[in-house]
Amino acid sequence: MKTQPVIAVLFPGDMGTQIAKALIEQNFKVITAGEGRSARTLQNIKDLGIIDTHFLQDAVDEADVILSLTSPEGSLKMAENIISCLKKSSNRPLYVDLNSNTPALASSIEKLFSLVSIPFVNGAVMGASRDVPNHAVLVVSGIYRHLFINLFASVFKIKDAGEKTEASSAYKLLFSMVNKGMNALFFETMTAAAHFGILDELNESLQAFLPGTYQDLMKTTPTYPQHIVRRIDEMNGLAEMLKDENLPNIIASGTATTFERVSKSGIFENEKPQGVVETLQNFKKLL
Template structure:
């Protein structure tokens, strides 16, 4: 591998763009495939200094390392498309998936790349896009993880989750269970508080007696109107993972169920709360529907 390898980012959405910028700031050459991407993605490419090679085939042929940063829903499809391109070139890049997949999907992707003798690293990003690179942590796992760690340890905060490919996925899901489980607990509490007409009063008491917990909610709770559907999928994935390992999964399943109930109530629809209190005020809509 070259001293300063060419990095492909698939694709420069919010997270991918921040990762690419961090790499470019450290003088890495970053490329991507802009073909058939959205206008917003193309704007991100233009504004961040990423080189657009056009097609995925061109990108795969030029890359020493490929970072997949799409979404858990799209990660397998991107992996399959990349493998198809790799079959048409002698290039052998390191493929790193950072999409916070379920362990099952992570293993499926590992099998794809093993079948064509391409080194693979599974990973996940702990933190929001704006936290890259100073606060966000990249969790990686698999037998090839040190290829990633050794190269990027000076650029990102990285946590080694071990040699099992699926370990980084399990790590992210289990970590997520804590803050998402806490949000589910508060959502169920606010549902009942709205029913009894005491939402504001209960909120005041919770802030007074649980200030630390409320502080923890500041970063996550206001994002739920935009991302609750994804949170449902994540918690279902966690429940499935735990169930397949014969581990307790009552809270994970209940968290997914709570989020589904809130999602289908439409109280977060077209909402963009600026803070925790404002987010919880939406639960008053439930009592209005009686």
């Protein structure tokens, strides 16, 4: 790699923007491909001063490191598009997938890149985009993970999940089960409390007797109206992973089911709550 490696951030949405910003502040050259991206993403590119190559092929040709920041649903398609570009290029960048994939998907993507002799790092981001780079943690795994760690250890908080490629995916999913399982527990509780007409009373008691739990929920619960569908996919992915390994999966499956019922109820539609209590007040709509 060159002294000043070129980092392609694909793409600068919420998470990608914060990662790109942190890299630019540390004097990395950051590029992206703006063709076909949303007006909001294009504005992010302009505001941060990310170099826009416009076309994906040009970004792939120039990059020393490619950071894939789309979504678990879009990560395979992204990988396929990058490989298509690589087949037309002499460049061989490090490819880092930070999309919180399932272990099975991460392994599948790694196999695709091994066929074109591209070093692959599997990863996930622990924390919200606003927490990058000071509090969020980038978890990485795979035999090439040290290339990422050595390059970015001064920029991000990084956790080494080991040589097994799918390890970072399992790490993220299992960590997520704890906080998402807690939210599912509260959602199911508030569904029943609304049914019995005691939501306010129970909510006040839980807040008084479990202040630490409420403090933990402050970071996650208000995000559910916007991201509950993503949470459903994540918990279904976790349940599938556990089933494949013949491990207990009742809580993971139940968490996904609870989120599905809440999502279908429509109580979070067009809601933007500011806190835990305000979020849980939406369950009154079930009356």
